[in-house]
Amino acid sequence: MSGESVPALLTEHLAKTYVLGFFRRKVRAITDVTLRVEPGEIFGLLGPNGAGKTTTLKVLLGLVRRSSGAAELLGRPVGDIRAKRRLGYLPESPYFYDYLTGRELLTFMAKLFGLSRAEGRRRAEQLLGRVGLSGSAGLALRRYSKGMLQRIGIAQALINDPELVILDEPLTGLDPLGRKDLRELIAELRGQGKTVVLSSHILSDVELLADRVAIIVKGRTVNTGPLTELLDARVVSTEVVVAGAEEGLASALSDGGHGVQRIGDAVRITISGEGEIDAVIDRVRREGASVQSVTPRKESLEDLVVRMTREAE
Amino acid sequence: MRVLSTLFAISLNTFREAVRNKVLYSLLFFAVVVIVGSLAFGALSVAEEARLTTDLGLAGMSLFSVIIAIFVGVNLVYKELERKTVYSIIPKPVHRYQFVVGKFFGMMITLAVQLAVMTAVLLVVLGLQGAPLGGAVPKMIVLILFEVMVVTAVAVFFSSFSTPFLSGLFTAGVFVVGRSVPDIQRAAGKIQHTGLGALLKTVTRVVPDLRFFYVSGAETALGHVSVHGAFPDWGYVATAGGYAVLYATLALMLASLLFSRRDFV
Numbered sequence: 001m002s003g004e005s006v007p008a009l010l011t012e013h014l015a016k017t018y019v020l021g022f023f024r025r026k027v028r029a030i031t032d033v034t035l036r037v038e039p040g041e042i043f044g045l046l047g048p049n050g051a052g053k054t055t056t057l058k059v060l061l062g063l064v065r066r067s068s069g070a071a072e073l074l075g076r077p078v079g080d081i082r083a084k085r086r087l088g089y090l091p092e093s094p095y096f097y098d099y100l101t102g103r104e105l106l107t108f109m110a111k112l113f114g115l116s117r118a119e120g121r122r123r124a125e126q127l128l129g130r131v132g133l134s135g136s137a138g139l140a141l142r143r144y145s146k147g148m149l150q151r152i153g154i155a156q157a158l159i160n161d162p163e164l165v166i167l168d169e170p171l172t173g174l175d176p177l178g179r180k181d182l183r184e185l186i187a188e189l190r191g192q193g194k195t196v197v198l199s200s201h202i203l204s205d206v207e208l209l210a211d212r213v214a215i216i217v218k219g220r221t222v223n224t225g226p227l228t229e230l231l232d233a234r235v236v237s238t239e240v241v242v243a244g245a246e247e248g249l250a251s252a253l254s255d256g257g258h259g260v261q262r263i264g265d266a267v268r269i270t271i272s273g274e275g276e277i278d279a280v281i282d283r284v285r286r287e288g289a290s291v292q293s294v295t296p297r298k299e300s301l302e303d304l305v306v307r308m309t310r311e312a313e
Numbered sequence: 314m315r316v317l318s319t320l321f322a323i324s325l326n327t328f329r330e331a332v333r334n335k336v337l338y339s340l341l342f343f344a345v346v347v348i349v350g351s352l353a354f355g356a357l358s359v360a361e362e363a364r365l366t367t368d369l370g371l372a373g374m375s376l377f378s379v380i381i382a383i384f385v386g387v388n389l390v391y392k393e394l395e396r397k398t399v400y401s402i403i404p405k406p407v408h409r410y411q412f413v414v415g416k417f418f419g420m421m422i423t424l425a426v427q428l429a430v431m432t433a434v435l436l437v438v439l440g441l442q443g444a445p446l447g448g449a450v451p452k453m454i455v456l457i458l459f460e461v462m463v464v465t466a467v468a469v470f471f472s473s474f475s476t477p478f479l480s481g482l483f484t485a486g487v488f489v490v491g492r493s494v495p496d497i498q499r500a501a502g503k504i505q506h507t508g509l510g511a512l513l514k515t516v517t518r519v520v521p522d523l524r525f526f527y528v529s530g531a532e533t534a535l536g537h538v539s540v541h542g543a544f545p546d547w548g549y550v551a552t553a554g555g556y557a558v559l560y561a562t563l564a565l566m567l568a569s570l571l572f573s574r575r576d577f578v
Contacts (some may be wrong), residue, residue, distance in 0.1 A: 018578060061404040064576040084406040095397040097326065099333040111322035112405040114315050156401065 006075035008164045008195035009037040009060065014069035015219075016055050029055040030219040033069070037197055037212075039163075042190055044210035045199040046301070048309050052219040053199045054092055057168055061089055074164055085113060088162035092169045092199075094153035098142035102133050102152050105141060106159055113160040120159075127155035132181065146173040154182065164195045171202045183209060207301040215305055217312035232299040238277050239297060240269045245289040253280065266292065319407055320415045327389070327419020328426075337381065341427055344377035348434045352441070363444030364541055368529075370435040371453055371540065375527060378428055378461045379488060385423070386468025387480035389416045390572065399577055410569035417469050417565055424461050428454065449544035453529060456550060459557035460526035464488055466561035466568075467521070473568040473575075490516060491523035495531070521560050525553050 014033040017026050030052035037043045045053050058064045060071055062079040076083040096105055103124055110120025128134045131151040136144070144152065150173045157165055167186075171179050179202075186209055189196050200206050206213065207227065214224040223230060242249075245267045254260040258280065259270030267289075271277055281291055299307075331337055351369035390413065393399040402412060432454055439446060467487050471480035490497065494517050501513035524531055528538045528545060536543060 018576065020578075058577065063400060063403055064578065065574075081406045081408070084404065087404065089401070089404040091397070091400040093397075094401060096401060097330065097398055099330055100326075104329075108322060108326055109401075109405065112319055112402070112407055114318060114406070153401075 005039055007036050007072070008039045008041075008074055009035060009043075009197060010070070010072040011035045011056065011060070012070040014056065014059060014071055015067045016052075016059055016064060017067045018064075028219060030059075030216075032220045033216060034221050035214050035224065037195060039195050040190070040193050041211040042186065042196045042198065042209050044206040044213035045197060045216065046201075046203065046206060046213050046305055047216035048305070049201070051216045053216055054168060055219075056216065057166060057197075057199060061087075061166070085160065086163040088157035088160060088165040090150075090153045090157040090165075090167045090170055093172065094149055096141050096149070096152065096156070099140060101138050101140055102128060102144070102148075102155075103137040105152060106156055109156045109159045115160070123159055123161070124155075127158055130158075130185070131155045147175055147178050150174055151178065154185070162194065164197070165189060166197045166199075168199045169201070170198065171200055171205050179205060203301040203305060213301070215308045217309050220312070222308050222312050227301065231301065231304055234298070235274060235296040236272075236299050236303065237297045238271045238274070239293075239295045240271060240277070240280060240284070241292045241295075242267045242269060242284050242289045243292050245284065246287065249284065249287045249289060253283075315406075316408075316411065319411050320418060323402075323407070323412060323415025324419035324422060327416050328422045331385065331420070331423040334385075337385070337423070337427075340377060340381050340384070341430060344373055344427075344431050345434050347373035347377070348431060348438060352438055363439060363442050366438055366442060366444070367435075367450065367540060370431075370438065371450070371457070371529070374428065374431045374435065374454070375457045375460070377431070378424060378457055379464050381427060382420070382424060382461045382465040383468050383481055383484045383488070385420055386465045387472045387477045387484060389420055389469055390472045390568075391477050391480070394577065403577065409573040413469065413473065413569045413572050414565055417465065417561075420465050420469075421462060424465065425458060428458055428461070447540065447544075449529075449540040452544060452547065452550050453540050456526040456528065456553055459550075459554050460523055462557045462561050463491075463521045463523065463526075463564075466564035470564040470568040470571075473571045487520055488523065491521045492527065493524075494520065494522040495524050522556075525556060 011033050015031050016029045018029055019026055033052065033056050035045075035056075045056070047053050055064065059066045060073055060078055062084075066078070071078045073080070073083045074086055097108075100108065106124035106127060107117075107120045110123055115123065125134075128137045131154055133148060133151055133155070136148060141149065141152065150170070154167070154170060157167065170182060174182060183205060186196055186198070198206060198210060210227060212224065212226050213230065214221050216222070241263075243266050250260050250262065250267050253269055258272075258276075261268045261270075269280060271280055277294070281294070284291055348370045351366040351373070354365055354369055393402070393416075399412075403409065435450075436446065464484065464487075468480060468484040471483045475483070497513050498517050501510045501517065504510035505514070529540045531538050538544060
């Protein structure tokens with residue numbers, strides 16, 4: 001064990017079965033989730049809706065009790081107050097006290113972490129500025145838009161300058177500019193040596209940020225590792241964009257098993273097999289159409305999640 | 314110290330929520346109307362107007378404080394679950410019992426402030442009538458606060474595992490039974506050898522004896538108790554306070570235990 005760093009987050013065969021209603025109906029939310037997140041990394045928790053991502057996070061945060069398995073945060077058992085002091089959390093679709101202003105929410109959260117009044121105010125003002133809400137700091141949260149609530153949620157998750165930040169669907173509700181800001185903020189956190197666990201279904205953003213990911217399907221971790229290892233390096237398809245294609249050509253290519261999609265005056269053809277690219281391009285030229293672009297596509301994170309989900313099913 | 318500062322932060326936030334809740338102002342307004350309205354009733358009884366104002370005022374203060382305690386108390390924890398605000402608090406360095414107790418203290422600050430406002434109105438009304446302020450009125454108001462403490466703790470207990478509607482019904486039931494404990498004890502004594510007698514006896518042991526707090530008009534070992542005549546001394550008030558603190562502590566311990574076992578799905 002010597003020489004091994006203490007993981008920022010660890011679960012081993014974690015399982016949770018909810019007992020619901022008067023008749024105590026049992027619902028298995030997660031059956032076997034094993035994760036290990038190292039300090040300083042950005043870790044993506046991925047999977048389809050209902051896979052068990054949020055339940056896993058809720059167990060780790062002490063919101064629900066585990067049925068079996070082990071779970072630790074920053075080397076301490078789940079629920080340990082000392083670990084919670086070093087933790088920041090943004091819940092999915094955050095709900096805060098809507099009678100508070102943005103500034104009041106942050107100073108209230110600072111008090112829960114035992115920060116002095118002066119330190120709490122300093123952190124609050126700093127974070128309000130960082131998430132672009134300085135101008136709305138005195139406004140009651142009930143007047144905030146969804147994107148503003150997401151921003152104040154991120155600010156409250158960082159009020160204690162945490163070592164480990166858990167963000168559940170942080171990009172939901174943000175406009176493209178907000179998403180870009182958040183990506184930059186997460187990159188900043190990485191620069192500061194913090195660990196970020198990111199649960200999201202916006203896979204393009206996770207792909208840009210995460211060092212490693214875990215894919216959860218039907219309550220089980222089906223794969224974990226660095227994106228470079230998990231993603232298939234081979235070209236999985238090639239997109240050919242063609243201008244001036246007649247309807248007959250498009251139909252013939254579609255009948256030939258290729259994906260065909262009309263985009264304005266152009267047609268996008270998706271070719272799965274590498275050996276067929278030349279044949280398709282030759283045919284396009286023969287029919288008098290012109291090739292505008294040829295783009296090889298490697299496996300994306302979205303493809304990977306879809307592949308893993310299908311394999312697990 | 315950290316435990317206390319967390320409790321204080323949660324209490325202050327609960328108080329802030331109550332201060333910004335318009336429904337509470339409506340209830341407080343009605344209570345003030347009842348106290349001021351007692352002036353009109355007092356005018357009907359020329360010789361006894363101050364006496365009637367005091368009786369109606371204190372009864373109004375007690376009733377409205379209990380209504381507010383039940384109304385807010387049963388929603389205190391439930392609303393946090395319903396609105397999912399608890400999701401952002403529990404992952405913070407907060408024990409679940411601190412959350413329950415902090416909410417309770419916040420509610421008690423709110424009720425104490427409301428009682429202070431009602432007291433101020435009652436004193437103004439009595440002053441307008443030129444009535445002398447007897448020593449029994451401050452004792453009675455402190456006893457009302459103790460009674461409200463017990464009712465709030467009972468409401469928080471029920472709301473830790475039940476819906477606001479059912480918690481409201483249960484708490485109101487406890488209030489009605491609690492105010493009738495001496496009568497139920499007498500009835501149980503008459504039928505002590507029956508199953509019903511044993512049941513009533515058990516009920517009076519579990520339910521708080523609220524006549525302990527609302528003593529005016531009661532027949533006790535000291536004789537007839539009245540804010541206008543013989544009234545227990547401050548030693549009695551302190552004993553009643555001890556009973557209220559003990560009962561509220563037990564109710565909150567049970568509420569915290571139930572709350573700590575809950576899953577926030």
